[in-house]
Amino acid sequence: MKAKIRLYVEQGLGVGQSIPLDRDQAHYLFGVMRQPVGAYIALFNGRDGEYLARIVEAGKRGGVLECETQSRLLQMPPDLWLCFAPIKKARTDFIVEKAAEMGAMRICPIQTEFTNSERIRRDRLQAHAVEAAEQCGGTYVPEVADLQRLDRLLDAWPTDRNIMFCDENLAGAGEVLGKATGDKWAILIGPEGGFSEAERKRLHAFPFTHAVSLGPRILRADTAAVAALTLWQTHLGDW
């Protein structure tokens, strides 16, 4: 028996656990998806793996699921952050979705000298990460951090976390990652206008920065994010 619908819930999951549904969840499962009592739904909360749950009560304003068996163990992604400068709405949404799909642990929107974006809707981006995890069968949901200034982020940067710095005008990629040690990482993607000279200097001066190239063509920020995640995952991650 396999559930067709995967649902993210906040509650703790375990065999025999009852999961009360809120109005939105009930509307989605019973109104939109037309699920009857007795149907099975896959539940995950980002902490306890995935459980197959049976619908035991279905109403307009709520309902109850009961967890029957664990269908998947929690699969944590590698300890990888994706730091990027938010761009246009659709492309920012896309980056968050892809980071969740491809296995980042934490998503950090950053403000650089050339970033246009003054604010983000953290809750909306977090909802995108949840939806991507629901779709891709993930049991973990990366946390979307608040928008932070790059200089402040670097002021407090933990020295045991490597930075994969996606800089322009560089050659070589695989060799760079092949030589690095440590398993805490962050990918850093700049805004459309690139990093400022001061930012580049500061980043290159860190001993834990590993600058890599993403090829001879100029990539948009969203393409760069997916390409960088692929390179990291294939060299150092769980692919």
Place this chain on the structure above:
Amino acid sequence: MKAKIRLYVEQGLGVGQSIPLDRDQAHYLFGVMRQPVGAYIALFNGRDGEYLARIVEAGKRGGVLECETQSRLLQMPPDLWLCFAPIKKARTDFIVEKAAEMGAMRICPIQTEFTNSERIRRDRLQAHAVEAAEQCGGTYVPEVADLQRLDRLLDAWPTDRNIMFCDENLAGAGEVLGKATGDKWAILIGPEGGFSEAERKRLHAFPFTHAVSLGPRILRADTAAVAALTLWQTHLGDW
């Protein structure tokens, strides 16, 4: 002197060449972008590299540019096709944009057993490829082929072209590409529902098929396309 605007044109380019503009191009350059006579525009046609051209006439219904110097040589991408099953409109557009940005030579929409899409707007997708090349500084524009059935495409498949087959439930990626020979390639990405058993069998039976995994999570088709392009480019391409 650097041009801020890049424009794709159909005409042949060369030093001293006059380029008459059509109504749409004139509207874009003079109406939307407010470019005056004397301003410089970067032109490319996918064949002759990039030329810096000066505006010598500007009107409502047309205008003339004159090529002064060649600013970039033609940079051909590797001989790589991206074959993918079209999905929802926005995600299909996205795949074409990314393929043009990341350096594919030819984009082949395919119909598989589980593909939902019955038709595509080839001209619209081709326009997306042009726009992506304009944006990313490319001098080559990949050709978007007509939608074709996978079985017919395989019937006529050239035996000297390798297939990087992005299949589910497989391990290892880099080793596979590392061992392959030949420099003609096609990346093959399935629809959301995956390939049918018959399609998978047929593909695995070819001596020129190289099956690779894209990690332990299920990727959406658009993510898979960008990830596969990255893997190919970093192992066998020009990154």
